[in-house]
Amino acid sequence: KAGVTQTPRYLIKTRGQQVTLSCSPISGHRSVSWYQQTPGQGLQFLFEYFSETQRNKGNFPGRFSGRQFSNSRSEMNVSTLELGDSALYLCASSPGTTRVAKNIQYFGAGTRLSVL
């Protein structure tokens, strides 16, 4: 199976702009989660989508949003970019359906966003 694919890999934007990142999960996986990784804050959970619905949400401002399509592909949008939004954005997928306490996530290579 192909792994989790994130596009683009690198992105440079200026303050005030908006950006959309894309994630294609592993075939058959219905859960897609997004994480932000920065040197100062480490890895932080943004949100999770399952069957086109946001199921979990982290503590990020409303400028960060996402959506999931019927084919499980997901996009993440950040509006009105700030310098502090510069980070590696990681997408992860999992089957998401098991009720057993197993939530292994499979990560993409990430999108590195630089805000100037």
Next chain:
Amino acid sequence: SQQGEEDPQALSIQEGENATMNCSYKTSINNLQWYRQNSGRGLVHLILIRSNEREKHSGRLRVTLDTSKKSSSLLITASRAADTASYFCATDGSGGYNKLIFGAGTRLAVHP
């Protein structure tokens, strides 16, 4: 916010030596996982240990979990240069199995 702390923040060893990393967390968990990240790339799942397990092995990896102390350790035996990476523990946050809360990570450097 991060679930807990990892110790040490950085570890430098020679090939063939064992590497031990520790992780502490704050809340009750269903399971704890360890992930590896190579130089700013995506994370790779290494091993998962459930809250009712105390020890688990996978190849050269050994993970222990002490729920009474809210801590876990990852042991990599006979380290290789290819093990050079950052290692993170992750717990399931409240509200959902797929909301992972990561520790700060340990940077491991294995020298030939």
